[in-house]
Amino acid sequence: MIMLSQIRAMLTALLLTVLFCNSFVHADEIMMVRAQQSFPEAMSKLQEQIKAKGYVVSRVQRVDIGLTKSGYKTDKYRVVFFGKPDEIRHLVKNYPELQAYLPLKISIFAEGSDTILVAANPHHLQKAGGKQLTRLMTRWEQDIAAIFATMREDE
Amino acid sequence: MLKRFFTCLLITSGLYLPASVYADGAGLYARHCAACHGAEGNGGVGVPLALPAFLKSVDDAFLSKSIRDGRPGRVMPAFSKLSDVEVKSLVKYIRSWSDSPAATFSTVAVHGNARHGKKLFAKFCASCHGANGEGGHGTGVTFSRPRDLPIIAPAINNAGFLTSASDQLIKRTLMQGREGTPMVSFLKQGMTEADINDVVAYVRSFEKNQSNQTQESFDKEPLTLAYESPYDMKGTIDRVKAAAKGKNFRIIREQKLENGLVKQSEENPNQVIVYFCNFQLLNQALTVDPRVGLFLPCRVTISESKGQVVIYAINPKRLSKLFNNHELNKLCDGMYETYTSILEEATL
Numbered sequence: 161m162i163m164l165s166q167i168r169a170m171l172t173a174l175l176l177t178v179l180f181c182n183s184f185v186h187a188d189e190i191m192m193v194r195a196q197q198s199f200p201e202a203m204s205k206l207q208e209q210i211k212a213k214g215y216v217v218s219r220v221q222r223v224d225i226g227l228t229k230s231g232y233k234t235d236k237y238r239v240v241f242f243g244k245p246d247e248i249r250h251l252v253k254n255y256p257e258l259q260a261y262l263p264l265k266i267s268i269f270a271e272g273s274d275t276i277l278v279a280a281n282p283h284h285l286q287k288a289g290g291k292q293l294t295r296l297m298t299r300w301e302q303d304i305a306a307i308f309a310t311m312r313e314d315e
Numbered sequence: 316m317l318k319r320f321f322t323c324l325l326i327t328s329g330l331y332l333p334a335s336v337y338a339d340g341a342g343l344y345a346r347h348c349a350a351c352h353g354a355e356g357n358g359g360v361g362v363p364l365a366l367p368a369f370l371k372s373v374d375d376a377f378l379s380k381s382i383r384d385g386r387p388g389r390v391m392p393a394f395s396k397l398s399d400v401e402v403k404s405l406v407k408y409i410r411s412w413s414d415s416p417a418a419t420f421s422t423v424a425v426h427g428n429a430r431h432g433k434k435l436f437a438k439f440c441a442s443c444h445g446a447n448g449e450g451g452h453g454t455g456v457t458f459s460r461p462r463d464l465p466i467i468a469p470a471i472n473n474a475g476f477l478t479s480a481s482d483q484l485i486k487r488t489l490m491q492g493r494e495g496t497p498m499v500s501f502l503k504q505g506m507t508e509a510d511i512n513d514v515v516a517y518v519r520s521f522e523k524n525q526s527n528q529t530q531e532s533f534d535k536e537p538l539t540l541a542y543e544s545p546y547d548m549k550g551t552i553d554r555v556k557a558a559a560k561g562k563n564f565r566i567i568r569e570q571k572l573e574n575g576l577v578k579q580s581e582e583n584p585n586q587v588i589v590y591f592c593n594f595q596l597l598n599q600a601l602t603v604d605p606r607v608g609l610f611l612p613c614r615v616t617i618s619e620s621k622g623q624v625v626i627y628a629i630n631p632k633r634l635s636k637l638f639n640n641h642e643l644n645k646l647c648d649g650m651y652e653t654y655t656s657i658l659e660e661a662t663l
Contacts (some may be wrong), residue, residue, distance in 0.1 A: 189637045190392075190606065192350035194359070218575030221590075223597070223608045237601070237608055245576045252572065252586060252618075257539035259586060259616045260627040263576060267609040271359055276350060278606045284637060287538045312345055 189284045191301075193308035195275045199236040202275035202311065203268060206240060209307045210266075215242040218263055236270040247296065255288045264300065266307075277311055279304050338400045340408025347394060348405070356412050360605065361391060362466055368493040370413040373484060374420055378406045380479035388641035389450060389470045390604070420483035425515040432517030435510055443497060448472030448521050452642065453603065466496050472521035485515050533636040542658040544617075544624040548587070551617050551624045551661060555589055558660040559613075562653060564591035567612060585619045596650075603642050610634060613650070615658070626661060628654045 195202040207217050217240060224237035243263035251258050266279045282300035286293060345354070352358060356365030363369070379402045385393030394402070410417060436448075443451060450470030470476060471485075489511045492500035501511060544551040556566050572586035592612035600607050616627045631650035635643035 190639070192606070194350040194354060196354055216576050218573075219570075221612075223601075223611055237605075239609060239611075241575070243576055245573065248573070248576060249583070252583075256618060256620065256625065257537075257541055257627060259572060259618055260539045260614075260629045262572065265609060267606070269605060269608065274354070274359075276359070276605075278609055280609060280637060284633075285538065309346075312349075 189281045191279045191281050191304055191308060193277045193311050194271075195277065195311040196273075197275055198273060199268070199270040199275050202277070203238065203240075206266065206268060206277065206307070206311060209310050210240070210242045213303045213307060215244055215264070215303075217242045223267070224269075237267070238269070239265050239267045241265050251296075255293065258285055258288050261285055264304075266304070277308060279308075338398070338404040340404035340406075340411075343397075343401055343405050344408050347397075351390070356409065358466065362469060364409055365412040366493070366495055367413045367415060368495050370410065370417070371415045372418055372488055372491065372493055374418050374481075375406050375410075376481075377479045377484060378409060379403070381475065382406075384475040384478055385639070386470060386473050386475040388639060389473055389475070390638070390640050391475065392639055393475070418484070418487065420481050420487070422481065423483065425482035425486050425512050425519075427509070427512030427514070427516035429513065429516040429520045431510075432513035432515070432520075435506070435514050436517050439501060439504065439506070440514070443468035444471055447524075448518065449641075468497070471518055472524070474522075477519070477522050482515055482519060485518055486511060489514060533633060536630055536632045538630060538633070540628045540630050540654055540658060542626045542662045544626055544662045546624060546662075548585070548617065548619045548624055551626065552587060552589065554661040555615055555617060555626060555657065556591075558657040559589070559591040561660070562593075562657060564593050564613065566591050572616060572618075587617045588614055589617065590614050600643075600646055603646060604638055604640050606638055607634065607643065607646075613653070615654070626658050628658060 195205070197205065203220075210217055219241045221239040221241065222237070223239055241263045242265070248262055251262060264279075264282070266277055268275060268277050270276075282297040282304070283294075286297055348361075348364075350359075351361030352364050353361075357363050381391070382394050382397070382402050382405060385391045387393070397405075437446070440448075445451065445468075448471045450473070451467035453467050471480075488498065489501045489506075490508070492498050492503070501514075502508070506514075544554075546554060552569070556569075559566060566589065568588075568590040570588050570590075571582040571584060572588055573582045574588075576582075590612050591614075597611055600611060610629060610631075614628070618625050618627060631647040631654060634647045634650075635641060
């Protein structure tokens with residue numbers, strides 16, 4: 161019987177640990193990572209990671225047409241679009257203004273022998289809705305953070 | 316039972332405690348800074364941090380305050396959520412790149428004639444740091460475009476810089492310069508110490524001209540531009556394309572919003588995306604900040620619900636705040652004008 165209160169205390173501690181540690185330390189609205197990998201390697205790893213999180217990669221858009229002509233030393237700049245069909249449908253239906261920002265996307269470009277990845281923190285869309293949206297945005301943020309963490313690891 | 320809970324607690328905390336809680340400087344740096352400043356501090360979107368001449372001429376307070384306050388409007392974010400311990404380990408890690416000890420400075424203010432300093436500034440500094448100390452164009456050693464300067468001059472009228480740098484730090488930078496960077500010693504350029512004091516006084520006076528309205532005006536901006544169309548889906552799409560072409564854009568793609576997400580036969584025909592592009596604008600934007608490619612090329616979404624067609628576009632006015640980059644302001648305002656005029660024309 162004595163143990164019950166101890167267990168409760170421990171459970172609280174456990175919960176607090178999980179809650180506390182789960183709150184990602186993000187500085188601002190843009191999420192970024194440097195992958196110390198060549199562009200093609202990083203690109204295929206990114207797509208693998210997106211799929212591993214249960215998303216569909218819907219399209220890879222080139223943004224670099226004509227870049228080299230205007231003096232850039234790289235011509236490798238893409239935006240990768242992805243999403244979970246049911247989530248996208250749900251948002252389009254319930255938060256129509258979010259359509260302008262969907263599906264999700266990560267931009268990826270070469271910088272020397274490294275590759276840089278950039279995403280807008282999904283929380284920047286929060287303005288469109290209430291609590292329901294917060295939950296989804298938080299999960300998206302965590303998924304992108306996890307994808308970026310894997311991209312950061314060597315190999 | 317109790318034991319099992321303990322084990323459980325340990326395992327869970329082990330899983331969830333990221334590097335940040337252990338305050339491992341290298342891990343924190345890789346996670347929060349390397350994307351911009353380079354894996355070894357040699358610069359990228361952000362300025363190089365590993366240069367011996369830089370590390371030798373700043374104190375730890377400058378580094379930690381810079382991390383905390385960032386550079387509002389100059390890309391460098393404010394890391395207000397890091398703990399003191401984490402900031403300390405970051406500073407320690409950055410210090411590990413150089414053998415020379417951190418600079419130390421007396422807290423004695425530098426007094427000088429700011430009006431004379433202003434004249435000297437226009438003559439000796441404005442060419443790199445901008446007429447009002449707003450910094451060079453672009454940031455850091457930016458992306459991969461051709462560079463005429465290896466390091467772009469930082470903004471020194473920036474609130475984040477001014478709270479981080481003491482008078483004596485600024486003075487020593489002017490007296491000694493930073494070897495290996497375009498920032499030279501102005502004693503060697505023929506200024507006297509009194510002149511330098513005057514310039515420091517002028518740089519300090521930038522503090523009075525800080526404007527604070529950005530957050531508020533940002534919050535007021537709607538997320539999305541939305542225009543109801545009196546036409547049907549196809550009619551609206553055609554009008555959007557015509558309007559974009561009329562503004563010198565090339566239509567590069569039309570697709571269902573769900574394209575690629577679901578089987579082609581299951582794509583909802585009621586949401587269609589039209590992409591259009593103006594290469595000159597695109598390149599201009601990427602030169603200012605390579606990260607804005609995330610929102611390019613230009614795009615509108617045409618959507619029909621219960622017989623009503625609406626055109627949606629992102630609100631570009633939110634982008635410069637999102638990217639913490641004042642230099643994008645003008646560009647984003649231009650993009651805003653473009654979007655609204657295309658949307659207006661299409662729904663006329």
